[in-house]
Amino acid sequence: MVVKRVRTRFAPSPTGYLHVGGLRTALYNYLFAKKMDGDFIIRIEDTDQTRKVEGAEKNLIRMLEWAGIIADESPERGGNFGPYVQSERLDIYKSYCDQLLEDNHAYYCFATSEELEENRQLQLKQGLQPKYNRKWLPEELGGSVPASEIRKKLDAGDPYVIRMKVPDYVSVWFEDIIRGPIEFDSATIDDQVLMKSDGFPTYHFASVIDDHLMEFTHIIRGEEWLPSMPKHLLLYEFFGWEPPKVAHLPLLLNPDRSKLSKRQGDVAVEDYVRKGYSSDAIINFVAMLGWNEGEGSEQEVYSMQDLIEKFSLERVGKAGAVFNVDKLNWLEKQYIKQRPAEKILGVIKPILAAELEQRVSLMPLEVITGDEYLKKVIELMRERVGFEHEFVTFSPYFFFEPDSYDEEAVKKRWTADTNELLREFTDILYALESFSAENIEVKLKEFVAPKGLKAAALIHPLRILASGVSFGPSLYHMLEVLGKETVLRRILKGIELITFSELPLE
Numbered sequence: 001m002v003v004k005r006v007r008t009r010f011a012p013s014p015t016g017y018l019h020v021g022g023l024r025t026a027l028y029n030y031l032f033a034k035k036m037d038g039d040f041i042i043r044i045e046d047t048d049q050t051r052k053v054e055g056a057e058k059n060l061i062r063m064l065e066w067a068g069i070i071a072d073e074s075p076e077r078g079g080n081f082g083p084y085v086q087s088e089r090l091d092i093y094k095s096y097c098d099q100l101l102e103d104n105h106a107y108y109c110f111a112t113s114e115e116l117e118e119n120r121q122l123q124l125k126q127g128l129q130p131k132y133n134r135k136w137l138p139e140e141l142g143g144s145v146p147a148s149e150i151r152k153k154l155d156a157g158d159p160y161v162i163r164m165k166v167p168d169y170v171s172v173w174f175e176d177i178i179r180g181p182i183e184f185d186s187a188t189i190d191d192q193v194l195m196k197s198d199g200f201p202t203y204h205f206a207s208v209i210d211d212h213l214m215e216f217t218h219i220i221r222g223e224e225w226l227p228s229m230p231k232h233l234l235l236y237e238f239f240g241w242e243p244p245k246v247a248h249l250p251l252l253l254n255p256d257r258s259k260l261s262k263r264q265g266d267v268a269v270e271d272y273v274r275k276g277y278s279s280d281a282i283i284n285f286v287a288m289l290g291w292n293e294g295e296g297s298e299q300e301v302y303s304m305q306d307l308i309e310k311f312s313l314e315r316v317g318k319a320g321a322v323f324n325v326d327k328l329n330w331l332e333k334q335y336i337k338q339r340p341a342e343k344i345l346g347v348i349k350p351i352l353a354a355e356l357e358q359r360v361s362l363m364p365l366e367v368i369t370g371d372e373y374l375k376k377v378i379e380l381m382r383e384r385v386g387f388e389h390e391f392v393t394f395s396p397y398f399f400f401e402p403d404s405y406d407e408e409a410v411k412k413r414w415t416a417d418t419n420e421l422l423r424e425f426t427d428i429l430y431a432l433e434s435f436s437a438e439n440i441e442v443k444l445k446e447f448v449a450p451k452g453l454k455a456a457a458l459i460h461p462l463r464i465l466a467s468g469v470s471f472g473p474s475l476y477h478m479l480e481v482l483g484k485e486t487v488l489r490r491i492l493k494g495i496e497l498i499t500f501s502e503l504p505l506e
Helices: 021-036 057-064 090-102 112-127 145-157 203-215 223-239 268-274 279-287 306-310 326-338 339-360 371-381 407-413 418-431 437-452 456-467 475-480 485-495
Strands: 008-011 041-046 104-107 161-164 171-176 180-185 193-195 218-222 247-249
Touching: 008 218, 021 041, 021 057, 021 218, 021 247, 021 268, 021 279, 021 306, 057 268, 090 161, 090 193, 090 203, 090 223, 104 145, 104 279, 161 223, 171 203, 171 223, 171 247, 180 437, 193 203, 203 223, 218 371, 223 247, 223 407, 268 279, 268 418, 279 306, 279 326, 339 371, 371 475, 407 456, 418 437, 418 456, 418 485, 437 456, 456 475, 456 485, 475 485
Parallel strands: 008 041, 218 247
Antiparallel strands: 104 161, 161 193, 171 180
């Protein structure tokens, strides 16, 4: 027996943003193909021209590449193709549709949209599942319309669609990799439209033709496509083709277990990119929306290579997967903790540059924009930030003077003696030859002990004056990173602005 090389595909419609569910579908197809040493292909399904959005195709590809999902036959992989585009393959679909007409598996339908809607409403009132009533089914297929009438309509140029003739009283069965055996009765299957009046094929028809011609061995897609399977399988049967293996992924759910929708939160991958999530965290998170490694595994952080090695469709569940943003946030933090500082620099430098265009820094620009200084900030703040941009936005005091002070913290931490203590300690800091965290800590404790004070009497005021806020990393290490000149300047400025009886100036 000849074993085919595994080939999978992601086939989005260019109708807007990349949905997180679409990213998961693309990822699972990619992981499965790479695990099996196969090929992953992208195909743009743009046969519904009324819904096509300008620029959507490029955006889809851009977001997939951002996530590290790149098609094997694309130029980025050394291939000769961009994504396959269905609107460029119309002649192919027409030839196969002509074949179905010739073999009596399809027929012309001249029903108007008004007639179709009237029939639909009537069936709904009767409690029936809406289906085409086969008004234009020709005599040779068991209908009542003579061939001469159909020819007359065609010669007159009347608009038409081409429908598939679903066989009566047959059972359509297939084995789903995730869900097991599934069976449909043909009585529930509509005579679907294959070719529309504009000459474009429907999704169902074009998808089957392309999946066969492009030799895909596995179709991995969302659960919402499950009802379409019998239509697709009938087409495979009409053409005498072997259908690919199929897996239908579980739905993505909101925390209340309703279907994931924009009404309850962000669903576009672009939304999460704008918020600062990394591709590492997004891919890790999306991979686990329905898949798990199995019992005995406690691993939660996976690289793309880890996922390729461990992914299997057999470990994808049937039940809906809850989209838990808290888990995504946790994953982002884990990646920030382990990501090399050199990689983080590439993200925060442009953010800092943009901030410097809007604000003036009193610190030497060559220092605060240099790799050495930024790496110190990164190592000090790793445990405290949730996103890479927060190395700048969450702790701006590493780059800019505080423009206000935490009023509640000042009320709580200042006493009548605080400013005088700060002045005295400033002289000690000024005399330090090595402005290190260890030396600052030693000198602070030596300073407060004879006075019968706890270290907190100075730690909190120093933090507020140096940063403007009452929270942050280790005070001593923060002061070391800021440097002697900046720390002394900020303390002296704060003493002038804050008195025991007066809140800081804004």
